[in-house]
Amino acid sequence: xxxxxxxxxxxxxxxxxxxxxxxxxxxxxxxxxxxxxxxxxxxxxxxxxxxxxxxxxxxxxxxxxxxxxxxxxxxxxxxxxxxxxxxxxxxxxxxxxxxxxxxxxxxxxxxxxxxxxxxxxxxxxxxxxxxxxxxxxxxxxxxxxxxxxxxxxxxxxxxxxxxxxxxxxxxxxxxxxxxxxxxxxxxxxxxxxxxxxxxxxxxxxxxxxxxxxxxxxxxxxxxxxxxxxxxxxxxxxxxxxxxxxxxxxxxxxxxxxxxxxxxxxxxxxxxxxxxxxxxxxxxxxxxxxxxxxxxxxxxxxxxxxxxxxxxxxxxxxxxxxxxxxxxxxxxxxxxxxxxxxxxxxxxxxxxxxxxxxx
Amino acid sequence: xxxxxxxxxxxxxxxxxxxxxxxxxxxxxxxxxxxxxxxxxxxxxxxxxxxxxxxxxxxxxxxxxxxxxxxxxxxxxxxxxxxxxxxxxxxxxxxxxxxxxxxxxxxxxxxxxxxxxxxxxxxxxxxxxxxxxxxxxxxxxxxxxxxxxxxxxxxxxxxxxxxxxxxxxxxxxxxxxxxxxxxxxxxxxxxxxxxxxxxxxxxxxxxxxxxxxxxxxxxxxxxxxxxxxxxxxxxxxxxxxxxxxxxxxxxxxxxxxxxxxxxxxxxxxxxxxxxxxxxxxxxxxxxxxxxxxxxxxxxxxxxxxxxxxxxxxxxxxxxxxxxxxxxxxxxxxxxxxxxxxxxxxxxxxxxxxxxxxxxxxxxxxxxxxxxxxxxxxxxxxxxxxxxxxxxxxxxxxxxxxxxxxxxxxxxxxxxxxxxxxxxxxxx
Numbered sequence: 063x064x065x066x067x068x069x070x071x072x073x074x075x076x077x078x079x080x081x082x083x084x085x086x087x088x089x090x091x092x093x094x095x096x097x098x099x100x101x102x103x104x105x106x107x108x109x110x111x112x113x114x115x116x117x118x119x120x121x122x123x124x125x126x127x128x129x130x131x132x133x134x135x136x137x138x139x140x141x142x143x144x145x146x147x148x149x150x151x152x153x154x155x156x157x158x159x160x161x162x163x164x165x166x167x168x169x170x171x172x173x174x175x176x177x178x179x180x181x182x183x184x185x186x187x188x189x190x191x192x193x194x195x196x197x198x199x200x201x202x203x204x205x206x207x208x209x210x211x212x213x214x215x216x217x218x219x220x221x222x223x224x225x226x227x228x229x230x231x232x233x234x235x236x237x238x239x240x241x242x243x244x245x246x247x248x249x250x251x252x253x254x255x256x257x258x259x260x261x262x263x264x265x266x267x268x269x270x271x272x273x274x275x276x277x278x279x280x281x282x283x284x285x286x287x288x289x290x291x292x293x294x295x296x297x298x299x300x301x302x303x304x305x306x307x308x309x310x311x312x313x314x315x316x317x318x319x320x321x322x323x324x325x326x327x328x329x330x331x332x333x334x335x336x337x338x339x340x341x342x343x344x345x346x347x348x349x350x351x352x353x354x355x356x357x358x359x360x361x362x363x364x365x366x367x368x369x370x371x372x373x374x375x376x377x378x379x380x381x382x383x384x385x386x387x388x389x390x391x392x393x394x395x396x397x398x399x400x401x402x403x404x405x406x407x408x409x410x411x412x413x414x415x416x417x418x419x420x
Numbered sequence: 421x422x423x424x425x426x427x428x429x430x431x432x433x434x435x436x437x438x439x440x441x442x443x444x445x446x447x448x449x450x451x452x453x454x455x456x457x458x459x460x461x462x463x464x465x466x467x468x469x470x471x472x473x474x475x476x477x478x479x480x481x482x483x484x485x486x487x488x489x490x491x492x493x494x495x496x497x498x499x500x501x502x503x504x505x506x507x508x509x510x511x512x513x514x515x516x517x518x519x520x521x522x523x524x525x526x527x528x529x530x531x532x533x534x535x536x537x538x539x540x541x542x543x544x545x546x547x548x549x550x551x552x553x554x555x556x557x558x559x560x561x562x563x564x565x566x567x568x569x570x571x572x573x574x575x576x577x578x579x580x581x582x583x584x585x586x587x588x589x590x591x592x593x594x595x596x597x598x599x600x601x602x603x604x605x606x607x608x609x610x611x612x613x614x615x616x617x618x619x620x621x622x623x624x625x626x627x628x629x630x631x632x633x634x635x636x637x638x639x640x641x642x643x644x645x646x647x648x649x650x651x652x653x654x655x656x657x658x659x660x661x662x663x664x665x666x667x668x669x670x671x672x673x674x675x676x677x678x679x680x681x682x683x684x685x686x687x688x689x690x691x692x693x694x695x696x697x698x699x700x701x702x703x704x705x706x707x708x709x710x711x712x713x714x715x716x717x718x719x720x721x722x723x724x725x726x727x728x729x730x731x732x733x734x735x736x737x738x739x740x741x742x743x744x745x746x747x748x749x750x751x752x753x754x755x756x757x758x759x760x761x762x763x764x765x766x767x768x769x770x771x772x773x774x775x776x777x778x779x780x781x782x783x784x785x786x787x788x789x790x791x792x793x794x795x796x797x798x799x800x801x802x803x804x805x806x807x808x809x810x811x812x813x814x815x816x817x818x819x820x821x822x823x824x825x826x827x828x829x830x831x832x833x834x835x836x837x838x839x840x841x842x843x844x845x846x847x
Contacts, residue, residue, distance in 0.1 A: 109508065113501040211592060211618075220595035221601050221832055222543070224523050231622035239840075317497060320523040321596050324621050325496060350785050362501065369490075376491035377451030377460075 065414040077199035077214060081263055084412045087167075103245040112245035115240045118141045119251040120309050120360045123336040126262050127305030132336070133344035134266055135298035136278030137187050143331035144206030145303055147323050148176045149218050149310025157238075157315065158218060165232040167251040167383065176307025179206075184299030191281075203332055208326035210323040224322050233390035240314045256310060256407055257395045258305050263347050265301060274298050284381045341394055343403025360387055428607050436589070436678070442484040443743060443755070445470060445736075446506035448492050448499060455494040455647035457558075457677045459730055460719060461491065462517055465732025468711050468717035472614035472703075473740060475710040480743045481753040483580035494647070496520045503528065512760040513537055513739050519595035520571075524684025527840070530554045535761040539735050540671055540694055544598055545832035547794025550844040552833065558738070558795030559784050560694035560820075563828060566599035566671045567820035568692045568799025569642050570606045572668070575815070582611040587633050589626075590644035590654060592618035599644055599670070605824050624757070628660040630656040643669040650678035658685035665690065668801070675727040679804045690814070692799050695734050695783040697811040700724025703733070703778030727811060734783060742767050765790055784817055790846040798824065 070085045072078045082088040106115065124146060131139050153172035157164070183202040187195050210216050217225050229239030236242045237250050265271050274293040276284035285291055314321045321327075334357065342353020361383050368379035398405050412419075440588045450456055470485040479485055479488045488509060492503035499521035503514065514529060514536045516522055516758035522542035530553060537556045538546065543561045546555035560825030564806075571628045574581055588603060600616055607614040615636060623645060630653075633641060641662060645653055650673045657667050665688040669678070674691020705723050712721035723729040746755045746763025755763070770785040801815035838842065 109504040112504045117497070179696075220835075221545075221598060222519070222523065223597045224520075224594045226523065226527075226839070229841075240527035318500065318524060319527060320520075322496070322520050322523075324592060325520055328621070365491075375451075376449065376458075376489045380452040380491045380493060 065410060067414070080269075084091070092124040096254075099249075103249055106248050106267050107196050108242045108244050113247050114315070114357065114359065114362055115248055115386040116251055116312075118354055119248075119255045119319055121335065121338060121354040121358055122333045122351050123251075123258050123312070124306050124309035125342060125354045126258055127302045127309065128335050129339045129342075129344065129346070129350045130262060130266070130274070130305070131298050131302035132339055133349070134271060134278060134344065135274040135295065135302075136281075137184070137295060137298060138192065138196040139199040139302070140204035140332045140336065141206070141330070141336040142185060142306055143327040143329060144203040145176050145180055145306045146313060147206055147210055147327035148179045148303075149173060149307030150314035150321055150325075151210055151225065151309035152176065152307065153315050154218075154227070155216070157228060157230055159227070161230065165230050165237045165315070167252070168230070169308055172311035172401060173304040176310065180299045180303025180306070181296050184296055184303075187295050187299070195405070200329075200332075203329055207323050207327060217246060222322075224320055225314065230315070239317065240319070242316070251312050251316060254308055257306045258308065258346055259351075262305070264299075266347070270294075270297055271398045278345075332418030337391065341391060341401055343401030346401070346403035348406060349401050349403030356402065357387075360390070425694050428506070441478060442486040443512055444506075444510045445485060445487045445739060446502070446514060447487050447489045448506075448508075448514065448518075449489050449503050450492050450494045450517070452491060453493040453495070453647075454624075455515075457651075458647055458675065459494065459517065459671065461675070461677075461723040461728040462735075463500075464717070464719035465729040466515070466736045467723075468707055468729075468737035469733045471716050472707050472709045472720070474524045475714065475716065476706060480740055481747040483753045485740070491522060492516070493517065494518050494520075496524055500524060507532060507534060510757075512743070512755070512757050513764075515539070515542070515735055515739070519543075519598065520593060522596060526552070526555055532757075533761070534757040537735070537739065537764065539731070540736070541595065543832075543836060544604045544803075544817050545829045546830050547837065548833035549789070549791050549793035550833075550846050551837045551842055552793060553845055554761055556788065556793045558767075558793060559769075559786050560789055560797045560799060561672070561794055563602040563825045564694070564794075564797030564820045565692050565799075566602040566642075567606065567825060568818070569668050569670070570603070571612065571799070571818060572692070572801050572815055573640055573818060574610065574692075584612045584640065585636065585638040586612050586642060587615045587617060587636060587638040588642045588644065589619060589629055589633070591623060591646055591649055592620045595646060595672075596644045601828060602808045602825065603642075603827065606821065609821075609824065619645070619649055620654075622647060624652055626652050626656050630660055630694055633657075633662065634660045636830045640666045640668065643673045645665070645669065647675045649673075650675075651681045654679055654682045654689060656681045664688035665803075668692065670721070671731075674802060674804075676809070676811075677726075680807070680809075682829065684806045686804055689804045691802050691804075691811075693727070693802050693813075694797075694799060694817070695731060696781060697727055697730065697802055699730075700791035701779050701782060706778060707733075708718065734779075737777060737779065738767070738769070741769065741773070744802050749793070764788060765793075788805050797825070 063084050065084055082091050090176045128142050132136050149172045153168050154174040156168045156171055186198045190192045217223050231237055235246050237246055273289045276289045338353035338357050341356055343349025364383045368374045369376055447463055447466050450459035467487045469489050473480055474484050488506050488681050490506055492499045492502050511534055519541050522538050525536055535554050540560055542557055546552040547561055548558050603614055619629055643653055667689055669691040671693050679686040679689055712719050742763040745766050746759045747753055749762055750759045765788055767788040773784055784796050786795045797820045798817035799820055800813055800817040802811045803814045804811055
């Protein structure tokens with residue numbers, strides 16, 4: 063019924079290797095893009111932007127970044143929070159040092175700086191693997207947070223150690239600060255997300271992505287068939303760092319506006335993004351979106367249902383949130399260890415045959 | 421400017437909505453997480469006072485007060501979500517009880533035109549009303565607290581702290597770092613030696629810090645802690661047998677639940693305060709009769725008279741008085757956030773007013789002006805008596821070093837104004 067392939071002929075290699083080879087899928091993708099770019103900016107208000115859409119977009123970028131490292135290249139990282147902090151502080155230093163430069167450039171540069179830092183911490187991955195690498199990245203997490211707390215230069219010697227995003231624009235439209243309008247911040251993040259997802263998708267199905275996956279599946283075999291582990295692992299760290307840096311910069315500058323490194327980029331952030339990747343599905347771009355949506359939206363939905371609809375006390379709802387989110391994570395991982403992305407894949411297979419499964 | 425017009429139009433639309441039938445006081449509370457021990461009594465006191473006004477007086481000026489609670493868990497991301505979800509409901513004033521959330525909200529409330537009251541926390545330099553139009557931190561701020569501690573120590577030591585060693589153990593966050601600059605200035609002025617020891621969130625791990633205190637043997641330890649950090653610090657101080665009477669906390673490190681876990685060993689621990697302690701005030705009898713006995717209390721009703729419950733109630737009282745002032749100024753009972761701001765800027769609290777409210781001598785008398793959003797900054801000292809399980813005021817509310825603080829406030833608010841292109845108001 064849906065996802066029919068009958069009559070959907072491909073006459074060129076380009077057609078055959080496109081991201082969405084099934085016509086229905088492709089149109090769905092165009093519709094999603096059209097709604098996201100053409101419709102939502104006109105309907106959005108402050109609440110939707112700041113409470114739901116911005117965190118979803120920004121965490122999606124972070125999840126894509128981490129997915130490249132963990133899901134595609136098989137290098138476990140617990141340093142996401144620290145790398146996001148690098149992006150945020152790089153963006154802050156750039157914003158305050160060069161106020162006249164467009165935010166676009168600042169965010170991209172922040173991503174680039176984070177990529178460099180990420181490569182530096184990725185170097186040990188050539189020698190150590192698995193759990194030991196996780197511990198090494200954990201060290202990065204704590205070291206970076208400590209560094210940004212410790213060296214006043216990073217927060218421009220402010221009394222509180224906080225960094226505050228001043229008002230900056232791109233093409234004359236205010237993006238950061240309190241006077242930024244909801245549609246502008248939303249579109250700004252959406253553009254970055256679309257860009258990151260496109261880049262990630264095309265990297266992962268090209269030579270680079272295949273060498274990452276070869277390393278992930280069996281590094282010795284990969285080396286024997288000619289994949290350079292140094293190059294593969296470090297490019298994975300660099301690309302992952304670039305995306306995570308962008309998400310950190312957006313998280314600070316566009317979403318929160320003021321950040322305290324220990325609270326905003328602590329170890330819990332690393333775990334949160336890792337959970338997004340695991341729940342969404344390792345090694346899947348769609349999974350990154352699904353995981354981010356699951357962990358960003360669920361608490362908000364539970365709060366709206368519990369407090370606003372049922373009128374329960376806020377503390378009971380907050381406790382229930384922990385229980386329900388935790389239980390759902392367990393249920394998901396037992397029912398489908400490969401995450402929401404796999405559920406989606408299975409559903410798609412079923413829909414292809416439906417309603418005549420034989 | 422266009423943006424301002426749209427916000428104006430938006431708030432006008434919202435003002436016309438049905439949600440404005442009552443006075444909305446969002447309470448960004450935290451009843452979960454490592455800081456809940458302090459968050460619960462404060463939120464209870466805040467809500468109970470408005471319930472009292474509704475039950476006893478039929479609201480404020482005849483309009484019912486409506487407290488909307490939103491759980492932040494002391495987390496800035498949730499704080500932003502709470503702010504966005506409540507601001508459209510006609511919110512008059514925000515009191516987030518978190519310095520981190522305050523920093524986030526300062527630019528937002530200024531753009532949205534809603535006043536923010538951060539009583540004894542938040543950004544200290546917000547006391548300069550010329551720069552921070554919508555932020556208030558009367559009656560006292562962190563730097564008053566730091567200076568109050570030093571003044572008390574001066575008084576104890578015959579006016580001389582030369583060569584003394586003071587260790588500051590602080591929560592490693594914007595909150596804990598806030599007093600360092602003032603203490604550094606004061607250490608230069610009075611010649612004492614200051615060592616700052618950070619404790620990371622949430623503050624359960626303090627062994628190494630107390631080991632260092634044990635090695636340094638400071639004459640006094642000052643604490644800038646919150647949540648579970650306070651209990652752990654007092655327990656650790658007891659463990660190394662540090663004399664409790666030389667251990668002074670800021671007002672956020674001086675409540676019953678902070679000292680109770682250490683039992684008798686916490687006897688003599690001190691804390692500065694900007695309002696009175698205990699439950700010997702007529703207003704608590706009213707709360708008992710009109711709120712708790714009717715089953716309307718926000719919590720279980722057993723927190724009345726606790727330090728943080730009192731503080732929550734005091735915060736609610738100041739908000740309610742500002743509403744009354746605004747109602748008089750604008751001649752309407754159903755005020756908006758902009759009128760509320762005017763009311764706060766013209767707020768006058770004196771002893772006759774407080775006596776009429778059933779809170780004689782509960783806090784200082786003060787006038788808020790356009791230039792001064794910080795109040796008088798009078799600081800007293802309380803001490804814990806473990807046998808009677810009560811705090812008592814041992815040093816009356818006294819002035820703080822406004823010379824040092826004023827200079828620092830001008831410096832910090834000037835930097836903020838330059839960063840954000842703010843023209844000084846009030847001329």
